[in-house]
Amino acid sequence: MTFNEGARMDSGRVSTGGGGGGGLGGKFAIGGGAGGLIVLVLALLLGGDPGSLLGGLSGTTESGQNSGAGLAGCETGADANRDVNCRVVFTAGSLDSVWGQELAQQTGTAYVPPEVVLFSGSVSTGCGNATSEVGPFYCPADSTAYFDTSFFQLLVDRFGSSGGPLAQEYVVAHEFGHHIQNQLGDIGRAQADPRGADSAAVRTELQADCYAGVWAHYADTLPGPDGGPPFLNTLTDTDIDDALSAASSVGDDRIQQSAGARVNPEGWTHGSSQQRQKWFATGYRTGQVQACDTYSARDLNNPPALR
Template sequence: MTFNEGARMDSGRVSVGGGGGGGGLGGKFAMGGGAGGLIVLVLALLLGGDPGSLLGGLSGATDPSAESPGASLEGCETGADANRDVDCRVVFTVGSLDSVWGQELGAQTGTDYIPPEVVLFSGAVNTGCGNATSEVGPFYCPADSTAYFDTSFFQLLVDRFGSSAGPLAQEYVVAHEVGHHIQNQLGDIGRAQTDPRGADSAAVRTELQADCYAGVWAHYADTLPGPDGGPPFLNTLTDTDIQDALSAASSVGDDRIQQSAGGRVNPEGWTHGSSEQRQKWFVTGYRTGRVDACNTYSARDLNSPPALR
């Protein structure tokens, strides 16, 4: 349990099924190698980045008319609903993220926060970056400023990648995607495509920064008031909660995924960073609450964030 049971918000903040305009970036970039399947999809797209390199080019991609909408969100009204239902948990995490970034982004950077669109889907979805299936995992599309989630992915994190099943593990995933939206607002998300692969690449730095932004959210989520001066969305976070988030971050490190695929650890193929790096940059954001502490692009050593030295 992480949400204040008395917290309330409009479930209409998050859409079900469908998505932005089609076409977009699908098929623009080639996908190389013969390692196909879920591991490659997760490695390339899990928790952000520019999905245009694969969306629409996947063998499993479908026409948007084949979309299957997710469950109704009509029952997502209180924090108690979020504590019992995974779809409601995404809704309330988005509400918490809106609350934190709505207060902190402008105060820290001078850029007013513009909330992203958020879509829950099941099966397939049409986006501004092309068509995608649930196999792609959660992703953020810069072309339509929308984060997309199939919540069945959270169980996959547990079953396939060994993540904790705790609620903050799931909330971390949502916060990471909204972290990419913050990068989009600040003009940084395009850096990933300029240097898309390697242990010290801009792609890795982009992903680690989104992890750090997720930590910034966690720093404030249990203290900043909710809408209209109401209680914070989250109850006071415990060490167990933070360990849940760190478990999720670790489970999707490039080295961990390469090992789970039965291959050797090859930093030259990294796009998201190692398990240890992902944890460290989340902790950097969590301990400092500072956007400027998340400047991965200027960090000399991604294994040692300046704020943790």
């Protein structure tokens, strides 16, 4: 249990989508919790074509399409504790609450909530079409985070992540981290330097991990909508361990090893398991956006705020 059972919100915050085929088009999408990371890294390691796994990276960019329907039965924190789809809805509400206050206070940039779409099978996005094989991802072209919640069980079964609720909420928070990068004008850095242990791509992903930690820092203390109780109950050490477990499970080194390949930092796109844990911890301990400046960090293994 993570959410305050008395917390309430409009389940229409998250919509559902599906259908479509093809691949991610002209606008790049950012895979976060592990999603595109799993598909792309395995393809690169095994000599495959990542474009074929995504259905083809060439082609025209399409407008995002979804049903616009909210999720019925996701009105209370108790629903979020019971149902994984409702958990995404309430995590989005909690992220809105935190970033709606902290982004403006800390950076002077007014927070604009991203769209959130749950899908199964395939979905049409502003970055083109994608399938569930991509996993969770954020599309800057339509400012939308996309989730197929079956991915959460894949994290447990294939990559050894904890199945705790904060492990799942971390994935949602990471994708919202990419949206914060989009608002602050940083997200395009990943494309300019897309691979390597010290690359801008790795720094972009580690910063999104750090932003997920910033959310966790405030999520159990900031009031919910209309001054209601915080979305999350007081986080325990076990909760934080769940989030750290998820972060560790999608490190590039862990994924390379799971594919039976040697650890090759030159192919990294998201950072090592240890790095992902440390940058989440940086955000969680400090609650400060400024502490998440991975682009200026001299040593990604040792965030300044943790020294």
